[in-house]
Amino acid sequence: MGAKITFFPVANGDMTLIRLADTRVTTILIDIKIRKPADDTPDVAAQLRKRLQYDAKNRPFVDVFLLSHPDQDHILGLQKHFWLGRPEDYPDDDKKASERRIIIREIWSSPMVFRRHEKNNHVLCQDAKDFATEVRRRVKHWKANRTAGPGNRLLILGEDEGNKTDDLQEILIKTGETLDRIGGESFSSLFSAILLAPAPRQDDELEEKLSKNNSSVILRMKIFAAKGSANHVKFLSGGDAGVVIWERMWDNYKNEPEVLEYDLLQAPHHCSWRSLSYDSWSDKQDEAKVCEGAREALSQALDGATIVSSSAKIVDDDNDPPCIRAKTEYKSILRSVDGAFLCTGDDKAGNETELEIQPNGKLVRVVVGALAAGLSVAAAAAPRAGKQ
Template identity: 55%
Template sequence: MQPVISFFPVGNGDMSLIRLLDGTAILIDCRIRLAADDPSDPDARDVAKDLRDRLPRDDNGRPYVDAFLLSHPDEDHCCGLRRHFHLGAAEDYADDSKPDEEKKIFIREMWSSPIIFRRKSKLHVLCEDAKAWAAEARRRVKLFREQGWASEGNRILIMGEDKDGKTDDLGAILIKSDDVFSRINGATNNYFSARLLAPSLVCDDEEEIDLRAKNRSSVILNFEIWATPVGMNRYRFLTGGDAEVDIWERLWERYEATPDVLEYDILETPHHCSWRVLSHDSWSNYGEAAQVSAGARAALSQARYGAKIVASCKPIVEGDGDPPCTRAKREFEAILDPVDGKFVCTGETPHTWAPAPIDIDIAAGGPRLREPRTATAAAATAAAAAPRAGCGD
């Protein structure tokens, strides 16, 4: 299949899906709200259906992802996990006789930041979905520690080392900062690689585990995706959860001499196009007088020709606070200007009043934005595909 990355309109949150050449599915975060959960957004698009429409089915007819990366355990990145995904032993999957739309999504392998292993504290508060993720991750790690291996549906990779040697015995399931890996669901995949850029050793004091620390623990991966089987045309997708300015400054210090590591063809703006990604000065206090961090901007400026930057957030409106922030958008547009790139926002595409998923095809010639499937276009396609009356059948 044509590799594709889909970004779903989930407001200020993240949910994106990579499908590789061989159909392998990698989900990054999820935010599937019940419309009823969110009175300010009663007409929220049915992104659960959008996601399911793009997922493969296995031999048992189960919708599945080969890997589910949770960038960090905040609600806007894991909402809907318990409702839509199977958690618990793979053998206990109980939905095989249900209709397709009611089947929980099977997670063949979890990819998780080690921060979820931190003890609960007053400041380290997790929502119910994040707690469920943490419990499932612990179950899978325990199984690996006991058996030294795990089967499909019980697998996990930990993205980054934890402090005090807590992750030292994880061996085969630990991806260390700066590692480049192609492993997924227990095998090497020929159609992608990914470099783990963060977190690098999570070492904050327990007391510092607050919201900012959680954002600091965001997994940052730079994927390289094969557009063609021979691997001549590979394109980069840089994604970094809610990582903020200090992390990007640190990455620039580390890679200033080898900026190729940070190059991208597609960037998902960290933290929903927040100003906090590019500056230490708060937008509400400083406004236009706020200073851009040269290091953070440099780290996020390694755009290749024709690059796309996707902001996963609500519509970006002047005077509407942060995130998303109009000035952050302007900075990203300035980064794209010299490379003839394009900035898109999930909350505005194709319309602010009716956003639809953004699908970016990873074509041989480079990433290409697909025409959105609007309601009108879907109706036209359905009408064209419908059998005509009176044709004798």
């Protein structure tokens, strides 16, 4: 199988699965938003589970879970669907496979993102609190053992303030560094990522601004078509990072813009105007001005690039996110490279938006759901029958 990237239909929120091109099919899950399935809410837990591997004890697992930031639309469903605690205490072996909680072999978490979130007076939702508790457990485990196996592993993205990560150097990736190890092994022939944000602690004034701008982990990943192949896709993913952060990205990298290049961009903050502009969309409408620096940072699209909005359907109204003006801006970025803009909310049947990296390094959309099951296009496009 070629490497695949799947965006689940979670309306405004993120839930993205990367499956690498190794024989084990190593998985990296970025954020989750798992609501209770209903007529208008697709069963994304089932869509996720059918793509996961099971270990020797028949427990489902992801190799990595990365939390971009602790807002509810990025962490909902953690406690219900994932095992949080010591692997030796796993209690679900007698349950049906579909009900066993998913083991997270390695967590990627950023303490600075949590600090900025709290500084901005955001109250953590219960799933985010549970995530933080699990991270603390893993830190403690690391400090006691200086080693960790699957289910206990942790990687810290970005230095914490006040030297708090000084004694965690072996499991710390500093901002600007490249990360290419998963489960303690080198994955450089399959995957690597440069950590672009969060920035380390800044002076008080800038710190204030960053806290108000939806601080998120930003990674520019390279996902290879096959082990040993030079062909790869560059994937830029930045949670809900706001305009100040993208403007700073451009300040930092305008002399080496290749760092920001992408074949695939997840439109920040569910295609929000607030990642591209300081002006409010609903107040200023067509008078709202784009921030040139932020736009430049998000404009380094390579030939044939794809931008995916993980959001509800984008319509021409005052809403933000998703925002019609942001979509227009992204489509204009794509025009010069003959790229494609996709929105997870556009699939009426609630199917996943899935892309596969071909051997030549090109991204191709995979047909999933009803279409893949052999139904005609007309049948798949028809509205689903209501309850009898």
